[in-house]
Amino acid sequence: MASPSADGVTDLAEKFPNVNEQAWPVLESWVELIREWNEKINLISRKDIEHLEERHLAHCLVITNHLKLMHGARVMDVGTGGGFPGLIMAICYPQAQFTLIDSIGKKIAVVQDIADKLNLKNVDARQCRAESVNKQFDFITGRAVKNLPEYFSWIKGNLRKGQRNSIPNGVLYWKGGALQPEYDAIGIRPRLTIDLQAELQDDYFAEKYILHFDARDVPRVRGRAVERG
Numbered sequence: 001m002a003s004p005s006a007d008g009v010t011d012l013a014e015k016f017p018n019v020n021e022q023a024w025p026v027l028e029s030w031v032e033l034i035r036e037w038n039e040k041i042n043l044i045s046r047k048d049i050e051h052l053e054e055r056h057l058a059h060c061l062v063i064t065n066h067l068k069l070m071h072g073a074r075v076m077d078v079g080t081g082g083g084f085p086g087l088i089m090a091i092c093y094p095q096a097q098f099t100l101i102d103s104i105g106k107k108i109a110v111v112q113d114i115a116d117k118l119n120l121k122n123v124d125a126r127q128c129r130a131e132s133v134n135k136q137f138d139f140i141t142g143r144a145v146k147n148l149p150e151y152f153s154w155i156k157g158n159l160r161k162g163q164r165n166s167i168p169n170g171v172l173y174w175k176g177g178a179l180q181p182e183y184d185a186i187g188i189r190p191r192l193t194i195d196l197q198a199e200l201q202d203d204y205f206a207e208k209y210i211l212h213f214d215a216r217d218v219p220r221v222r223g224r225a226v227e228r229g
């Protein structure tokens, strides 16, 4: 079991036993860097920064209880903002390759700075719109980026089908609020729904979930994929 030293991060180690011992000190440094950057640019709300560890770090780390990635697995985090969940996952899964994209250049500059300071070799941070990406990935992640129909319209063509990892390739989407209307709109449902309130035993996470949509279901999403120019 890891024994990280900083308060806040320390409390998380028990909840996330799959996070490697070497990752905890890196996550501690990540916390410091996010706090520093958040003074200059609004990555997460001023009110929420006090709760960075339990509301944002833990929120993202839950995926480590459900996903194991093989060496060379490829993940794209769409609308990463300050690197949520992409940078946190890159720290926890050094064997996998992460492409972090956001349409806002100054957010990507922050992500790049943090990746450089943490010496993360598995992060490719890019300013671009999701609609313009042509590559394929094992997993595409997103946390509170857009409604599901719009999000899927961007990334529909970017998933590699198959399963080399602990769960089938697909989309991992962190979402709060009503799910059914958006499932009705896209016409597919997730194969796995991770209930964060139950898993983190914290009422703050009521009606917040991580959804896993299987890549094999994604071609049936209603609506047209965005034309690539």
Ligand SMILES: C[S@@+](CC[C@H](N)C(=O)[O-])C[C@H]1O[C@@H](n2cnc3c(N)ncnc32)[C@H](O)[C@@H]1O
Residues within 6 Å of the ligand: 043, 078, 079, 080, 081, 082, 083, 084, 085, 101, 102, 103, 104, 107, 128, 129, 130, 131, 142, 143, 144, 145, 146, 154
């Ligand atoms: C609400 S923020 C969420 C940021 C981060 N995922 C988080 O949880 O803190 C949504 C982000 O998506 C980005 N975004 C919106 N549309 C996009 C698009 N078409 N392509 C890439 N990024 C986009 C925005 O610039 C913004 O940083």
